[in-house]
Amino acid sequence: MWQALYEELKDQNFTIITVAMDSEADAARPYIEAAAPTYLSLIDRDHHVAELYNMVNVPQAVWIDEQGQIVRPPEPAGAFDTIRARDKSTREVPKAAEETRIKARQVYLDAIRDWVRNGASSPHAFDQFEARARLSLPDDNIAAAQANFRLGQFLLRRGKADAAAPLFLEARRLHPKSWTIWRQTDETNDLGLAVSADFWGRIDALGETKFYDVIDMDGMPAEIPS
Amino acid sequence: MVWLVTDDKELNVAGVIADGTALWLSPEVVEHATGWKLKPEGLCRGEICVPIPALRAETFLRDDKINVAEFWRFMGWPVVSADAGDAWMLGQGASARSAALESLEAPDFILPDLDGVPHKLSGERGKKVFLATWASW
Numbered sequence: 001m002w003q004a005l006y007e008e009l010k011d012q013n014f015t016i017i018t019v020a021m022d023s024e025a026d027a028a029r030p031y032i033e034a035a036a037p038t039y040l041s042l043i044d045r046d047h048h049v050a051e052l053y054n055m056v057n058v059p060q061a062v063w064i065d066e067q068g069q070i071v072r073p074p075e076p077a078g079a080f081d082t083i084r085a086r087d088k089s090t091r092e093v094p095k096a097a098e099e100t101r102i103k104a105r106q107v108y109l110d111a112i113r114d115w116v117r118n119g120a121s122s123p124h125a126f127d128q129f130e131a132r133a134r135l136s137l138p139d140d141n142i143a144a145a146q147a148n149f150r151l152g153q154f155l156l157r158r159g160k161a162d163a164a165a166p167l168f169l170e171a172r173r174l175h176p177k178s179w180t181i182w183r184q185t186d187e188t189n190d191l192g193l194a195v196s197a198d199f200w201g202r203i204d205a206l207g208e209t210k211f212y213d214v215i216d217m218d219g220m221p222a223e224i225p226s
Numbered sequence: 227m228v229w230l231v232t233d234d235k236e237l238n239v240a241g242v243i244a245d246g247t248a249l250w251l252s253p254e255v256v257e258h259a260t261g262w263k264l265k266p267e268g269l270c271r272g273e274i275c276v277p278i279p280a281l282r283a284e285t286f287l288r289d290d291k292i293n294v295a296e297f298w299r300f301m302g303w304p305v306v307s308a309d310a311g312d313a314w315m316l317g318q319g320a321s322a323r324s325a326a327l328e329s330l331e332a333p334d335f336i337l338p339d340l341d342g343v344p345h346k347l348s349g350e351r352g353k354k355v356f357l358a359t360w361a362s363w
Contacts, residue, residue: 147317
């Protein structure tokens with residue numbers, strides 16, 4: 001999905017790193033091989049990056065400048081909250097929602113282009129005050145959830161699913177907002193997708209809360225036109 | 227033998243007493259696993275030393291072993307045990323993670339690609355980096 005953008009911008013001192021929050025490389029492999037990226041495509045079986053950056057969902061993006069400083073903290077990677085607009089019975093996305101999703105993605109890609117061209121003077125690159133204000137910081141419960149998840153993943157790798165199960169339950173309990181913990185530990189269908197009935201129930205229970213927050217960016221659509 | 231998992235290590239350790247919420251390890255193992263070294267001033271790592279609370283020293287130090295789980299809880303960091311005490315995780319605390327993010331220095335990491343070759347985020351220093359997460363699920 002990002003390969004075209006990479007091809008366009010790679011000669012302007014820009015690169016992409018994608019990180020798959022997958023328990024094993026083989027789950028991610030078919031997607032990576034289909035995309036055939038020439039940028040770094042890494043496997044994060046223990047969700048280190050989600051823990052380090054306090055992320056709760058995928059896809060999430062972080063913009064990092066040449067000095068290794070965060071200029072945009074974690075946010076949906078050009079994603080829009082289309083999942084909430086799905087028809088409950090058919091699970092189809094209405095046309096207006098799909099168009100909004102495409103527009104949101106376009107705005108996001110153009111913002112990346114602007115940043116690559118203009119660096120810190122791009123309106124989309126936050127200064128340190130703006131960036132810090134938009135950080136989401138972990139609390140003790142989240143830290144404990146991550147530790148439970150990590151040990152659970154470790155036990156799972158050693159074939160100890162029964163020992164891992166209570167740790168995953170505890171991780172979910174301590175960090176209820178984390179979709180990455182929840183979906184990684186949920187059952188998957190034949191295609192490897194964590195879209196169980198529990199998942200849809202959890203989506204429906206969101207109420208006013210968004211699955212993907214609106215990205216804080218000029219020109220970003222805030223809602224689907226009715 | 228007990229499995230001890232930390233932020234960056236997975237160790238199989240002998241000579242351990244894992245008793246309920248206590249995890250007694252030799253100072254050598256504690257230092258190797260966590261970087262915390264026992265000195266007269268207390269437990270030290272780099273420039274920082276944490277004195278062992280005098281009134282309950284025996285919950286931390288006994289028979290030349292350190293109850294690293296108690297130290298971890300004392301510091302407010304997460305401790306997880308599982309599999310009837312055969313596996314333990316000494317996790318990073320929220321304060322350290324938060325402080326790292328607030329510094330706005332993008333936390334470094336080392337992860338493998340599909341071929342198992344490890345790569346660091348800091349290996350791309352000098353370029354603008356768009357870091358994107360995704361998942362097959």
